[in-house]
Every structure is written in C-alpha cells, then in structure tokens.
C-alpha cells in the first residue's frame with residue numbers, strides 16, 4: 001500500500017514499517033513484542049499492518065522503549081528512500097542467520113575502511129545474541 005503524504009494514512013504506514021523493522025532487528029515475533037508491552041497480539045498486528053489507527057502516543061512510547069529505539073525513529077519516513085536504496089544481505093558463517101543492511105551504509109563503511117588501507121568488505125559480529133560468529137555479505141556483486 002502506498003499512501004499520498006497529504007493523507008494521514010501515510011504516518012500510520014511509516015510507523016507500521018518502522019515498528020516491524022526494529023522488532024525484526026531485535027529478532028522478536030509479534031507475540032514477543034506484545035508480551036513485552038502487555039498488549040495483545042492483535043494490537044501489534046493491527047499497528048504493523050497499519051489498519052489500526054486508534055493506538056495512543058503512550059503505546060508508541062512503550063514500544064520505542066522496549067525496542068530501544070529513539071521515539072522519533074518510529075516516525076522516520078523511510079518509505080520513499082526504501083524504494084531506491086537497496087539492501088545487502090549478510091549471512092553468519094557459523095549459525096546461518098541472515099541480516100539485511102542498507103547498501104549505502106555498507107558502501108560508506110567500506111570507503112571509511114579504505115582510507116585506512118583496509119580493502120576488505122566490512123564484516124560484523126553475528127546479530128544472533130547466542131552466536132559468536134561473524135557475518136559476511138552473501139553477494140559481493142552488490143558492490
């Protein structure tokens with residue numbers, strides 16, 4: 001669904017996408033997020049599918065607190081830029097966990113590394129808390 005910015009549905013769409021994104025970064029299911037803020041699963045489903053328009057500012061605040069993201073990040077408009085900025089998939093060599101990063105972010109990190117003579121692609125610690133592996137880009141052709 002794509003809403004016009006002049007339509008108030010737009011902000012619900014933005015918030016739903018952001019909550020989903022930050023929830024997934026935490027590795028939580030909708031049920032897990034619901035449990036952490038003491039709301040029902042259907043409440044989280046409603047927000048994330050952007051059809052529920054009756055949640056309070058307080059509920060959003062609690063969500064931002066448990067997700068440990070700045071409140072304003074939940075309202076950050078990435079809808080337009082998501083279309084043009086591609087993401088790159090990283091995969092853990094040890095446990096197989098896949099994580100997506102914005103390609104632009106990785107390119108910036110790579111350029112930063114190169115200024116200090118490191119020409120390797122950036123790699124990170126595994127996003128799975130129970131794993132001590134490293135994650136590497138699945139497809140280096142993305143660069």
Ligand SMILES: [Zn+2]
Pocket residue numbers: 092093094095096097126127128131132133134
């Ligand atoms: Zn791993």
